[in-house]
Amino acid sequence: MTTYIVLINWTEQGAKNVRDSPKRLDAAKKLLGDMGGSFKSFYLTMGECDMVAIVEAPDDAVIARFALMLATGGNVKTRTLKAFPEFAYREIISSLG
Structure with missing residues (x-):
């Protein structure tokens, strides 16, 4: 599995409906789970x-x-960062020669 860091901001619509945000989070967790993540x-x-x-x-x-x-x-806008764990970081840096 690959790790990702997802930076999330509410849109104007999401902010207006912020009380529903926990339900949307639960739905997002289920969605990603259904996708294998x-x-x-x-x-x-x-x-x-x-x-x-x-x-x-x-x-x-x-x-x-x-x-x-x-x-x-x-309701949200996202920016996704692919994250390399420490062991991969070390391998990448050491491969620089």
């Missing part, structure tokens, strides 16, 4: 992003479909 952690954040999720998915295509499906709801 999972949420590892989720945070309400202060600052540039409203929320941050650490998720795992089988591949980039799955996470792309997941992000697009979230966007169709009109």
Whole structure:
């Protein structure tokens, strides 16, 4: 499984319906689960992003479909970062020669 960091901001519509946000989170967790992925952690954040999720998915295509499906709801905008674990970071750096 590949790890991704998803930076999430409410749209104007999402902010107006913020009380429904926990239900939408539950639906997003189920959606990703049905796609073969999972949420590892989720945070309400202060600052540039409203929320941050650490998720795992089988591949980039799955996470792309997941992000697009979230966007169709009109409540959030996302930015997704592919995350390399420490061992991969070390391998990448050591391969520089």
